[in-house]
Amino acid sequence: MPTSRSYGDACGIGRALDVVGERWALLVVRELLLGPQRFSDLRGALPGASSNVVTDRLHELEGHGVIRRRKLVPPAGSWVYELTEWGREIEPALLALGGWGLRVGVPGPPTTLSGTSVLLFLRRCAQPDPSNAPSVFNLGLDDRMWTVRSADGRVTITIGECPHPHASLRTDPRTLNTLIGHPAELNAALSDGRALADGDVSALHRLLRDVVLPPLDGKG
Amino acid sequence: MPTSRSYGDACGIGRALDVVGERWALLVVRELLLGPQRFSDLRGALPGASSNVVTDRLHELEGHGVIRRRKLVPPAGSWVYELTEWGREIEPALLALGGWGLRVGVPGPPTTLSGTSVLLFLRRCAQPDPSNAPSVFNLGLDDRMWTVRSADGRVTITIGECPHPHASLRTDPRTLNTLIGHPAELNAALSDGRALADGDVSALHRLLRDVVLPPLDGKG
DNA sequence: CCGCATCCGTTTCGATACTG
DNA sequence: CAGTATCGAAACGGATGCGG
Secondary structure (H helix, E strand, O other), X not given: OOOXXXXXXXXXXXXXHHHHOOOOHHHHHHHHOOOOEOHHHHHHHOOOOOHHHHHHHHHHHXXXXXXXXXXXOOOOOOEEEEEOHHHHOOHHHHHHHHHHHOOXXXXXXXXXXXXXXXXXXXXXXXXXXXXXXXXXXXXXXXXEEEEEEEEOOEEEEEEOOOOOOOEEEEEOHHHHHHHOOOHHHHHHHHHOOOXXXXXXXXXXXXXXXOEOOOOOOOOO | OOOOOOOOEOOHXXXXXXXXXXXXXXXXXXXXXXXXXXXXXXXXXXXXXXXXXXXXXXXXXXXXXXXXXXXXOHHHOOEEEEEOHHHHOOHHHHHHHHHHXXXXXXXXXXXXXXXXXXXXXXHHHEOOOOOOOOEEXXXXXXXXXXXXXXXXXXXXXXXXXXXXXXXXXXXXXXXXXXXXXXXXXXXXXXXXXXXXXXXXXXXXXXXXXXEOOOOOOOOO
């Protein structure tokens, strides 16, 4: 493990950067915000990072107590990485940074967009009417299943599928990102095969319509 | 200017890191949070960064619209770097990151601690009684003067000195950091020369006592 | 002195190949 | 699937030089 160099700065910001300031570290943390992930999941979500860098960051983050390596119960049996309690507490800072970064131009193609990224954005911007009846969805992205719950004026997201969803949607992160804030395109996406829906499609429409995009004024 | 490599990630977090994710970039931004600084001020606050790295980060941050280079009005005539409006909006994210980082162990000596770092911490943690009468202080740190105002339940900090302060204090960032939350040590610091005070010292005591240190429980 | 630019040894990153 | 090994390219860190 490449003993990460320290800034030697006693300020909290410098100390935080000693832990998550190395290249790719915060993106690894981002991928774990919605739940445990396997090594290959992380690699798939961060194709720009080579495997040894991912390995280094995971070891460093584990050594600093940000993440934990855990073996799943037998039938699965594989290893996953998950945030520790302290690791999870970085979420507000990361989301604030992400909100600030929305006003940075999207880098030239090719760009990647992980399922976790889109779902974090969906959860952050969704403002369902608190008086609405709760609704549950199964969402398939990148060969991973997610459960999206809309209730009590907010959206929560968990890994895995739930038994009796109001609707199910299978698509890719980029299409979902387009649909967020442009719910009208759902029918087109369903027609041309970019998305596949099942169950109460009008509930899906409602979910997408509840997303309020941030203003994104000029950078001043 | 080393055209900073992009993560190629369309997520807001990735785009933010394309701009402020390079080494030292966020610490440069931190140093500018309380006002414009000259190149040499930044070098003094970040002694671990070599001059070419500081130059690179400044150029990159300027190119991305986070900071701006400005010439002071004559007699001063020197150049300063300051945050743009957009750059200033990263402050909440940075402070959140810094709060999270307080639970990282302080790196082994030698460590640095800039005046800006301590003042950001003071401003963040100070909780003066809103019913108290406003008070103003001149604070000398690292050969720079700051004005500290306590009013309306919060502390504000500006660069430069004000004409009629209730008290003045000259010390170094590390001593001030010690005094924060340990106001009782002020008298000792004044006796042994680590600090020099003038004016209403009891008002200084009050200012220091208004700082409420965060809990800092274990990292779990 | 201030604000860099240049040079150079060291470290890290990024890409690919390879192993249990 | 989950990493390790290797190696060239790039970035960093420290020192020095230099024009204004």
